[in-house]
Amino acid sequence: MFEEQGITPEGDLIVNVGPQHPATHGVLHLVITLNGETIKKVEPHLGYIHRSIEKMCESLSYRQFIYVTSRMDYLSAHINNHACALCVEKGLQVEVPPKAQVIRVLLDELTRIASHELWWGAMAMDIGAFTPFFHAFRERETINDIMEETCGARLTMNFMMPGGVMQDLHPNFQARVKSFIQQYKHKIGEYAELLTGNIIFKNRMKNVGVLSPEDAISYGCTGPTARGSGVSCDIRKLYPYEVYGQVDFDEILETGGDSLSRYMVRIREMQQSIRIIEQLIDGIPEGDFQAKTKAVLKLPKGEFYQRVETARGELGVYIVSEGGTTPYRIKFRSPGFSNLSVLDRIARGGKLGDLVAMMGTLDLVIPDIDR
Amino acid sequence: MLNDELRANISQLLTNTSFEEGGEWPTLTLGADELLPLALRLRDDDALFFNYLFCLTCIDWKTHLTMVYHLTSTKYRHSLVLKVKLDRDKPAVESLSFVWRTAEFHEREVYELFGVDFIHHPDLRLLILPDGWEGKNPLRKDFEDPINMIRL
Amino acid sequence: MWSFSGLATGIDAWLTQRFNPALSLTIEMVLAGIAVITLFAVLGLVLVLMERKVSAWMQIRLGPNRVGPKGILQSLADTLKLLVKEGLTPNSADKLLFNFAPFLAIIVAMLLMAPIAFAKDLQLWDLNIGVLYISAVSSIMVISILIAGWSSNNKYSLMGAMRSGAQIVSYELSAGLSVLSVVVLVGSLQVSDIIKSQADGWWIFKGHIPMVVSFVTFIIAVTAETNRAPFDLAEAESELTAGFHTEYSGMKFALFFLAEYVNVFIVCAVGATLFLGGWMPFHIGHWQGFNHVMDYIPSSLWFFGKTFLLIFVIMWFRWTFPRLRIDQLLNLEWKYLLPISMVNLLVTTAMAILGWHF
Numbered sequence: 052m053f054e055e056q057g058i059t060p061e062g063d064l065i066v067n068v069g070p071q072h073p074a075t076h077g078v079l080h081l082v083i084t085l086n087g088e089t090i091k092k093v094e095p096h097l098g099y100i101h102r103s104i105e106k107m108c109e110s111l112s113y114r115q116f117i118y119v120t121s122r123m124d125y126l127s128a129h130i131n132n133h134a135c136a137l138c139v140e141k142g143l144q145v146e147v148p149p150k151a152q153v154i155r156v157l158l159d160e161l162t163r164i165a166s167h168e169l170w171w172g173a174m175a176m177d178i179g180a181f182t183p184f185f186h187a188f189r190e191r192e193t194i195n196d197i198m199e200e201t202c203g204a205r206l207t208m209n210f211m212m213p214g215g216v217m218q219d220l221h222p223n224f225q226a227r228v229k230s231f232i233q234q235y236k237h238k239i240g241e242y243a244e245l246l247t248g249n250i251i252f253k254n255r256m257k258n259v260g261v262l263s264p265e266d267a268i269s270y271g272c273t274g275p276t277a278r279g280s281g282v283s284c285d286i287r288k289l290y291p292y293e294v295y296g297q298v299d300f301d302e303i304l305e306t307g308g309d310s311l312s313r314y315m316v317r318i319r320e321m322q323q324s325i326r327i328i329e330q331l332i333d334g335i336p337e338g339d340f341q342a343k344t345k346a347v348l349k350l351p352k353g354e355f356y357q358r359v360e361t362a363r364g365e366l367g368v369y370i371v372s373e374g375g376t377t378p379y380r381i382k383f384r385s386p387g388f389s390n391l392s393v394l395d396r397i398a399r400g401g402k403l404g405d406l407v408a409m410m411g412t413l414d415l416v417i418p419d420i421d422r
Numbered sequence: 423m424l425n426d427e428l429r430a431n432i433s434q435l436l437t438n439t440s441f442e443e444g445g446e447w448p449t450l451t452l453g454a455d456e457l458l459p460l461a462l463r464l465r466d467d468d469a470l471f472f473n474y475l476f477c478l479t480c481i482d483w484k485t486h487l488t489m490v491y492h493l494t495s496t497k498y499r500h501s502l503v504l505k506v507k508l509d510r511d512k513p514a515v516e517s518l519s520f521v522w523r524t525a526e527f528h529e530r531e532v533y534e535l536f537g538v539d540f541i542h543h544p545d546l547r548l549l550i551l552p553d554g555w556e557g558k559n560p561l562r563k564d565f566e567d568p569i570n571m572i573r574l
Numbered sequence: 575m576w577s578f579s580g581l582a583t584g585i586d587a588w589l590t591q592r593f594n595p596a597l598s599l600t601i602e603m604v605l606a607g608i609a610v611i612t613l614f615a616v617l618g619l620v621l622v623l624m625e626r627k628v629s630a631w632m633q634i635r636l637g638p639n640r641v642g643p644k645g646i647l648q649s650l651a652d653t654l655k656l657l658v659k660e661g662l663t664p665n666s667a668d669k670l671l672f673n674f675a676p677f678l679a680i681i682v683a684m685l686l687m688a689p690i691a692f693a694k695d696l697q698l699w700d701l702n703i704g705v706l707y708i709s710a711v712s713s714i715m716v717i718s719i720l721i722a723g724w725s726s727n728n729k730y731s732l733m734g735a736m737r738s739g740a741q742i743v744s745y746e747l748s749a750g751l752s753v754l755s756v757v758v759l760v761g762s763l764q765v766s767d768i769i770k771s772q773a774d775g776w777w778i779f780k781g782h783i784p785m786v787v788s789f790v791t792f793i794i795a796v797t798a799e800t801n802r803a804p805f806d807l808a809e810a811e812s813e814l815t816a817g818f819h820t821e822y823s824g825m826k827f828a829l830f831f832l833a834e835y836v837n838v839f840i841v842c843a844v845g846a847t848l849f850l851g852g853w854m855p856f857h858i859g860h861w862q863g864f865n866h867v868m869d870y871i872p873s874s875l876w877f878f879g880k881t882f883l884l885i886f887v888i889m890w891f892r893w894t895f896p897r898l899r900i901d902q903l904l905n906l907e908w909k910y911l912l913p914i915s916m917v918n919l920l921v922t923t924a925m926a927i928l929g930w931h932f
Contacts, residue, residue, distance in 0.1 A: 057729065066729050074812040088733075088900050098550035106561055177812045179803060179897025185633035245894070251804055252896045268474050268496055271524030282496065289499065354445055356477070356492065367477050367492070382479040384492075392527040403733070404899040407812050421550065 059084060063091055070099045074177050074407040077417030081394075081406075088402045093395040101421040108381045113139050113213060113348040116378065121207035123383060124419035126169055129162040130361040132211035137292060138357035138368040139213040142350035148339045151215035152293040153331050158198070158210065160324040161228070164235075165194040166362035167321045174314070174411030175246055178255050178404075183246050190235055197227050213348060215341035228332055232325055239322070247318065256311035260397040260409035263308060270396065271389035274364025275320060276413055279313035281306040286360040298330050313412040349376055363387055363414050387419035428500045431469055442505075447492075449503040457506050458516040464493065464502070465521055471495045472502060475522035478529065480536040482563045487513050487536060508538060517543035535561040579695035606698055610687050614836060621835040622649040624882075625889055632893045653828065661824035664727060671725035676822065676829035678718035683836040685711050689765050690843050693853045693874035697765065704765035705757055708844055709750050712799070715837065716742040719801075719808060722830070723818040734817025737900055738808030742799050744907040749795035751915040752788035755922040756848045759785075765847060772851040774859050782930070784922045789849045791915045796841035797888055798903070800834065804895035807903060842884035846877065850884075853877040 057065045064085045070078040078099035084092040104123060108116040117135045121128035133155055140147060147155075172187030195205040201221045202210040210217050246252050267277040277284045285302040287295040303319045305312035350372040358367045364386025371380040390413050398406050429441055429448050442449035452460060464472040477492035491504040506515055517540035519526035529540045530549040537559040540546055548555055558565045585605070589598035623638070623646060630637025638645035663669055689704040691697040701707060716739055723735020757763055759781060760771045771777075777785050798805035809817035819830045846852060853873035857865045898906070924930075 064729055073815060085733075088737075096549070098552065101550050103560060106565075175896065179806070179810070179812065180895060181629070182633050182893050185635060189634060246896070249896060251898055251902075254902055255896060255899060266523070269523040271475060271522070273476075284496070356446060358476075365476065369477060369479060369490075369492075371481055380479075380481045382477065384477040384479075388527060388531075389524050392524060396523075402899055402901060403813050404807075404810070404897070 061086075068406075070096075074410060075417070076173055076415070079391075079415065079417045079420070083398075083403075083406065085403065088404075090398050090401050090403065090406060093398045093406070095391055095394065097421050099421070100418050102418075104422045105381055105383065108378055110377060112376050113350060113378070116381070117211060117213075118207075118209045120383070121209055122418060123385060123422055124361055124363060124366070124387065124416050125206055126166040126416055127162050127362040128207045129158050129210065130359055131366060132209060133159055134357055134359040134361075134366050134368045136211040136213050137359065138355050138370050139348065139350065141357055142353070142355045142370065142372060143213065143344065143348060145214050145342050145344060147215055147293070147342055149294075149336045150338045151340045151342070153335050154216050154220060154340060155211065156293050156295065156298070157228070157328060157331055157335075158201075158208070158216075160327045161194050161197065162208075163324045163362045164321050165191050165198075167317050167324075168194075170317060170362075170411075170414045171242070171246075174408075174414075177407040177411040178252065180246060180249075180252070183242070186238070186241060186245065190231075190238060193231050193234065197224065197231065200224070200227070212341070214344040215339070219340050220335070225332055225335070228328060232329060232332075235325060242318070247314075253311065255404070255408055256314055256412075257309060259310045259401060259405045260412065261307075261309045262393060262397050266393065266396060267308075270393040272364070272393055273386050273389065274360065274362070274414075275303075275313055275316040276364060276390050276393075278303060279305050279316045279412075280308040284365065286358050286365055290358060292357075292359060294331070298327050300324075300327050310408050310412040317414070347376055349374065350378070358384075361386060363416065363419065364390060383422055385419045385422060387414075387416055388422075391415055391420050425500070428470075428502065432502070445503065447501040447503050449505060451505045451507065454506050454508060454515045457504070458518070458521070460504070461491075461518050461521045471497045473497070473522075475518070475524055475528075478518075478525055478532065480532045480538055480561075482510075482536065482561065484510075484563050486510050487538060489515055489532070489538065491518070512539075513537065514539040514541055516541050517546075519543055535559055537562070582695070610684055610698070613687070614684065614832070617839050618832040618835050619649040619653065621839060621885065622652070622831075624885070625835075625892075628886065628889045629893045632890075656828040657825055659824035661826045662821075664821050666727045667821065668725035668727070671721050672821075673826070675718050675722035675725060676826045676833075678721065679715065679833035680829045680836075682711060682714045682718065683833045683840065686837075686840045690840065691765055691769060691847065691852050692877055693872070696853075696874070700764060700766045703763045705753055705763045705768070705844075705848075708840075709746070709753060712837075712840075713742070713746055715799075715833075718833075719818050722822070726818070726821040728821050730814040730816070730820045731818050734808045734810070734814045734820070737810075738801060738818060740900070741801070741805060741807060741903060744904060745795045745798040745805075745911075748791050748907060748911040748915040749799055751912075751919050752792040752795065753844075753848060755781075755784065755788045755915075755919050758919070758923050759926050761926075765852075769847060769852040769854050772854045772857075774857055776849065776851040776854070776856070778849045781922070782925070784918050784925060785849065787918045788915060788922070789845070791911055791918070792845055792849070793884070793887065794911065795907075796845065797891055798907070800837045800841055800888075802834075802838065802888055803892035804897050805903060806892075806897060807900055810897060812897075838885060838888060839881065842881045842888065843877070845884050846880035850880045851876075852880075 059065060066083050066085055068083055069075040069080040080096040080099060082094040082096060083090055104119050107119055111119065117132050120131040120135050123131050168187040168191040172184035175183035198208060199205045201224055202208040262280045264280045264282050267280040267282045273284050281304055283302060283304060288302045300323045303316045303323060305316050352374040353372055355370045356367060358365050366386055367384030369382040370378045373379040394409065394413060398409055425448050442451060464470050472493040472495050474494050474496050475491060476494055479490050481488045481490060487508040487510055489506040489508060494501040508515060515538060517529055519529060526544065529543055530546060532538050533540060533546055534548050534551045589601055627637045638648035641647040641651045663672055686708060688699040689701055689707055719738045720735045723731040756768065756777055759777065760768050762768065778789050801808045819827055822830060853876050855868040855871055855876050857868060
């Protein structure tokens with residue numbers, strides 16, 4: 052596939068970045084053509100962590116398949132589960148009790164903060180600043196501890212199920228979330244001091260990987276990647292699910308389209324998530340945390356599509372049912388897959404150092420891309 | 423309702439349309455040769471303005487394959503589902519990667535997992551499967567792998 | 575006051591008494607060599623440990639704390655591990671150059687030790703072109719990096735080496751110019767003269783703003799010259815995995831690693847010597863009483879205190895700044911630092927001629 056010497060006829064260098072490379076944060080394999088330091092082409096090769104989740108789900112029942120999806124975008128495992136649960140509920144036409152809805156949204160937003168924290172640290176590490184990583188992990192650990200107490204797991208929560216959530220919240224949940232919010236508000240200033248306000252950082256990010264709004268839509272970019280280009284695509288606002296329609300929060304839009312805009316979208320989004328949590332944490336309704344559902348779920352014949360906003364963008368779950376206990380075909384439209392496809396477009400003409408900044412701000416999670 | 427307006431709009435555009443009943447969004451079933459012209463019209467028509475292809479996949483119905491395209495408009499926020507029936511032995515359909523760029527990657531995925539041939543695709547190569555993959559397409563219903571596949 | 579010159583002359587007298595002059599000179603040279611190698615090893619261990627402790631402190635964690643009391647033996651354990659590891663040579667590498675490069679790096683670092691005054695009268699070789707010697711020898715460092723990158727036959731290594739070449743050659747200019755501004759004021763290239771000229775105050779205080787400017791330029795330029803973050807483009811682990819030493823392992827890697835830290839020590843020592851008075855205690859003009867009190871602090875303590883302060887500053891850079899991009903790096907040098915240090919040298923020269931400094 053590649054020439055023996057790794058050099059194109061024009062004399063450009065072909066460099067393999069990955070599948071084991073510090074900047075890809077996983078097993079992404081990019082074949083890049085370099086002219087000196089300038090990138091001429093980026094070609095992603097996928098499949099190093101493809102587990103064929105779609106095929107696996109075809110032989111799992113509607114209760115079982117949700118747990119596999121935690122392993123897709125493992126940083127927003129909760130939101131993946133949420134999407135699947137919502138899709139099954141859409142088919143079953145089950146009404147989720149208000150308490151379960153609030154719990155789901157609370158955990159979703161906590162997951163989003165944790166995911167953005169990890170992104171922040173990892174992206175800073177990509178462009179050469181190590182210290183933010185540890186500061187980000189301090190907050191992320193707190194969230195993971197809260198999750199562990201309620202869900203029993205720190206990363207792959209598996210807390211959602213069709214009809215509601217697995218169990219009630221832990222009694223400590225409210226107090227710990229409140230103290231986390233206090234801690235977080237105190238620390239957010241540190242982030243700005245450490246990285247956002249740094250002149251080197253700004254120069255590394257500004258006008259790097261500019262993505263026009265038209266390209267963002269055409270390439271199917273979603274989430275903070277598209278919102279950094281000014282494309283309104285927050286599923287929580289456009290197609291509200293659960294209690295997102297009742298809470299007050301802003302859809303963050305930046306118009307620059309460059310890496311700095313994408314960065315700022317995520318930083319500001321974390322504060323919006325805090326806002327949502329603050330509104331909901333005191334008013335968790337009383338009642339059931341689960342709707343009554345049958346032991347064996349059977350979806351009626353038909354097609355069901357559910358989209359949710361994960362930390363990376365729009366996750367679509369498309370279930371084709373033949374009326375049995377297992378899905379006939381299931382498709383996950385993962386945000387990372389489409390966001391990755393734009394990399395070649397925005398990376399061309401940039402420097403090698405820009406590539407890691409772009410990959411950082413696209414927030415690629417490889418298991419999410421490969422599924 | 424949004425969907426009814428859309429149905430009326432599209433009916434004007436096409437002479438013999440048949441919308442599938444049920445489902446969240448209006449669903450059109452087309453022949454393989456009708457797809458590309460319709461896609462271009464859907465994207466470029468100012469009243470429809472379907473500029474965002476948010477999902478592209480394929481379903482193996484054992485007798486035939488069905489390509490499913492989920493479209494939406496970022497301007498009007500209406501959505502449409504296009505379905506194309508394909509022959510199972512020699513599936514081929516016009517590529518939409520020039521209409522919506524996101525289709526390029528999704529079509530490559532469908533190409534290797536279902537074996538659908540996308541005509542005029544700019545770069546139809548294996549994306550996920552290892553180079554030199556021989557054998558059946560993994561997401562087809564008759565795919566068997568005695569070593570790696572676990573039946574529950 | 576006790577000084578090292580007594581010790582040196584004592585050893586010299588004792589040796590010449592017993593052996594003929596040629597043999598005693600040889601023995602003295604061997605002793606000096608052993609001293610340098612020991613200092614080298616100790617510096618490597620101390621600086622690696624210091625880096626890890628400083629980074630841990632900045633990153634709200636503890637750092638090494640298991641090996642020995644408070645983890646002070648950690649770098650010893652690391653060295654032991656690197657010693658027993660296999661030093662692989664890639665099949666397609668240029669084997670001679672590949673194995674030669676780390677030694678060149680370490681030889682350069684050792685040569686640079688010669689003219690540095692560690693304390694009063696403790697200097698291996700007080701040659702009359704000391705500063706020129708330092709800037710000349712330190713530029714050989716880039717050759718070892720280029721050899722390492724080229725001979726590895728690895729694209730990452732090659733790119734790292736090329737980046738490093740561009741970087742070191744450019745930043746040598748402003749480092750040299752800021753060193754020159756001190757030389758202009760002193761009127762001598764000899765290290766002992768430079769230190770002696772600061773007996774009534776360090777140059778950074780005596781030289782008004784131009785000296786402060788050249789001190790800052792010097793620190794930025796030497797950070798770049800030693801390939802330390804935020805100028806660590808030659809290694810840039812998120813872009814080039816490990817840059818020019820991607821293919822190195824075991825002791826060969828350790829030599830590069832050691833050379834990096836010793837280079838950091840040397841440039842900080844040079845900075846301390848030129849701008850902060852080297853081993854010269856903190857003196858203020860003609861305040862005899864104050865100066866006398868300051869003299870009670872041993873000169874070696876002054877030297878190492880100042881040097882480690884500068885090392886800490888350079889480590890501080892590394893753990894708080896993101897990395898620059900290659901074009902920004904060269905822009906910084908050619909568009910900002912070089913013009914600034916040229917103008918600064920001009921101003922300093924005028925100052926020296928008119929005698930405006932203290």
